[in-house]
Every structure is written in structure tokens, then in C-alpha cells.
Amino acid sequence: MNTEEIHGLLAEQFGDAILELKTEAIDPWIVVSADKIVDILTFLRDDERLQFDHLNDLTAVDFLEPDEKKAKKFPYDPHLEIVYHLSSFGLKHRTVIKISVPRWKNDEPGSHPEIPSVAGVFGIADWHEREAYDMFGINFVGHPNLKRILCPEDWEGHPLRKDYDFPLEYHGIRGM
């Protein structure tokens, strides 16, 4: 089943929560609304026609150009995107689901945007969400154990955000 057909099924089931379909890329993707992500992934997993039994990857992308000069030509509004790659072993098809969230909750720098955790739908999402939290500072609401997974626990900031400042000093070791 290709992504257009999957999009058709999702649109039929969820209506307005399915926002967009992009097919011009090599990996076509479907943009959905963040509040419904748990229901949508559960549907993709359990529906007989879809059977997406494997979450290949869950990651995030920061759309921001920190350089002021280049920012004028930057074609996107600053935001974060969370990407879910799914595949079905039985039916041998794949798809990509994306959701988009603001970089900061209520535009207050430092307060993490919140989206529902899908760790209850796909077990593997547990560690992927911890990584996305560690690197991008996204708060996955309902995650069983949302702590940093790669950086030390006392690390400051979220390194893969484009406006991240490198540490000048860490436990007595000079940085830059």
C-alpha cells in the first residue's frame, strides 16, 4: 500500500486530524496533528489493512536558522518536527508520519513543548523518545521514564537544538 492510500484510510478515520500529504519527496510523508498521534499510531498498528507492526525510528528535527543574515532566506517558520518511520513486515510497506510543534511551549524559551508519548503503542519508542528529549528538549507526556539517555544527567541544554550554546566548562574541563 502506498502513502496516498494510507493517507486516504487515515483521512477517512480521523478527518481533520490528518493535516497534509507530501508525495514529491522520495519518502512521502503524512503530517498529522500532535494531539491525536497516539490514536493514529494505534490505528496504523492494529488495522488489518495496514498492520504497521514496527516503528523503525522516532526522531526530531529543529527548523531554525540561528544566523541572522541567513535567517531572512530561511524558507520555514521556526518549529520542531517529530518524525515517525513505520514499516510492516507482513504487508511489506512503509510510511512516514510527521507532527510539528512549536520550539517552546507558549513561546517562553526554556519551557519544553509537550506531545503525547507513544511508548505505550510501540515499546521501542521508549528509548527513542528519551533520546529526542535529551537532544531536543521535547516533553513526551505519559512517558514512563523520561530522563536523558546519552548526555550525563547534569548536562545543561539540549545539544541538537540549532541555537544550543556549547559548554565553556564541564566539571573542571575547559570547553571551547
Added chain:
Amino acid sequence: MTWIEGRFEENVITTTLEQAMNWAQESSVWPMTFGLACCAIEMMATGASRYDIDRFGAGAFRATPRQADLMIVAGTVTYKMASRVRRLYEQMADPKYVIAMGACTVGGGPYFKHGYHVVKGVDLVVPVDVYVPGCPPRPEALLEGLMRIQDKIKARKLGKVSGTASFGQKGEKITDELALPHHSGYGKVAESTATA
């Protein structure tokens, strides 16, 4: 033992205590098993039969810092790892030596600009004796680094210094002195500066 057979009269060999001790030490440098990233593969190759670091008496990789003389920091040192590197170094018994192997440990390497997590050179964490550049350095380069460590051990002095050395006052004990490579042809230059 062909290299030593038939070279001496029977019964007695004379040498200085300093030379004997340094010779023993330089011939059994035990490195610590310590691979942090890709460079460790090259360090393993150095230990394996083709390059055979054991020819230099440094093939006994120890799994504990207490038994090791040499720490080959082979790979990327992250901030998270740095405190462990320092602790392991402190647990090693004196005399101890450190080789910084690879661009990462020499100065951050490929992570110098955009690696938020990489220490920009392991010399910010522990004192380094020999730097071996390369990404990764070939086994020959690591062997060269080991030979420089052996040069350093060879130059260790037990007694007090009689003349004015390049650093340190007369009569002061010099614990550490950087030796010239034993094959570089700089020996003559060193002699001429020493007499000057």
C-alpha cells in the same frame, strides 16, 4: 637472545643502576586496555601478530590500571568519559605514561568545531607524554609513539644533576626529561648544545 649472546666475557657484566632499571622498565611497558572509539581498532591491530607490539615488550595489555604503566588513550574522549579517564589515570602506579593516540585525543579531531560532547584534547584531562596524530594513526605510528615513551624512560635520571641542565637548578633532581628520538640523527645537535 641472539642479540646479546657472545658479547660479554663470562661471569660479570657491569652497568649503572640507572641504566639497568631504565632498561628493565622500558622493556616491559604494560599498557592498559583502553579503547574509546575507532582508534582502538588500530590499537588492537598493533597488538596483533602482524605488527606485534610485544616485540617492544608492551604486549601485556592489563585490564586494571593498578598493573599498567602506560595508558594509550585510543579514541574520542567525551565529557562524560573524561572523569573516568582521570580516575583511571590516578589509579595507575608511578611511573606512568600516557600516549594520546589519534586526532581526537590530540585536540578534538573531527569533533573540534561541532562536537558539543568531545573534550578538545585529552591533555585537558590528564598529562600527555606522547602525541600520535592521525585519524586513525597507523600501527607503525603507534609503535613510533611507544618508542618515544621508551626513549623517555631511558632518559630517566636517578641521581642528582651535576651540571646545569636545560631546566632545573644544580643539584636538583630531575624527574622527567624529554629525550630525542633515538633514530632521528639529532643526537649530534643535542651533544653540541649540551657542551655549549
